[in-house]
Amino acid sequence: MLNIVLFGPPGAGKGTQSEKLIEQYNLVHISTGDLFRHHLKNETELGVKAKGYMDKGELVPDEVTIGMLEEKVNQHPDAKGFIFDGFPRTAPQAEALDDFLSGKNTKITLMLALGAAEEELVKRLLLRGKDSGRADDSDESIIRNRIKVYNEQTAILADFYSKQGKYEVVNGVGGIDEIFNRLCIAINQLAT
Numbered sequence: 001m002l003n004i005v006l007f008g009p010p011g012a013g014k015g016t017q018s019e020k021l022i023e024q025y026n027l028v029h030i031s032t033g034d035l036f037r038h039h040l041k042n043e044t045e046l047g048v049k050a051k052g053y054m055d056k057g058e059l060v061p062d063e064v065t066i067g068m069l070e071e072k073v074n075q076h077p078d079a080k081g082f083i084f085d086g087f088p089r090t091a092p093q094a095e096a097l098d099d100f101l102s103g104k105n106t107k108i109t110l111m112l113a114l115g116a117a118e119e120e121l122v123k124r125l126l127l128r129g130k131d132s133g134r135a136d137d138s139d140e141s142i143i144r145n146r147i148k149v150y151n152e153q154t155a156i157l158a159d160f161y162s163k164q165g166k167y168e169v170v171n172g173v174g175g176i177d178e179i180f181n182r183l184c185i186a187i188n189q190l191a192t
């Protein structure tokens with residue numbers, strides 16, 4: 001299986017690149033942000049739980065997020081692999097993911113980190129907020145809080161995967177296809 005964690009701060013382009021990667025490599029895309037937004041829209045119990053955190057740009061508690069992620073993976077028993085987008089975001093999530101995958105006799109192949117400077121991220125997210133109507137993209141202070149939460153709680157995962165020899169940085173600035181090519185090169189190197 002090819003299991004990729006697509007990593008990077010809010011606005012790094014994970015969603016956009018995930019859509020291209022799943023086509024290229026025939027993978028299943030799992031975005032915890034999209035899953036939460038789906039629950040929110042349908043006003044499920046989980047959506048109600050998540051809303052307060054999302055509105056503030058904070059992380060939803062691990063136990064809620066991990067349960068939701070595992071349930072989604074289990075819905076795809078025949079997948080050739082997965083792109084994890086927006087997950088894991090904390091050390092407990094990364095550990096839970098390793099345990100969960102090893103229970104299925106598989107593992108994370110690679111973490112690909114998309115990098116971009118904070119001002120570029122804020123600019124992209126404000127622009128996205130205008131089109132998407134996403135509340136957490138329409139307010140600069142919430143955007144900056146998400147980036148802060150990323151720096152404080154999520155960025156450490158670079159170390160977690162580095163230690164496993166699975167961490168690769170890809171420049172996230174440039175055209176969509178240019179960045180996609182960089183990601184493909186990193187993935188294709190695995191096979192050689």
Ligand code: ADP
Nearest residue numbers: 010011032033053054058059060065086087089
């Ligand atoms: P972005 O990466 O642009 O901030 P996402 O769509 O990935 O946006 O996530 C939106 C919100 O959903 C986050 O701010 C957070 O509240 C919640 N969320 C998504 N993934 C996770 C996760 N793995 N752990 C905790 N909360 C999450």
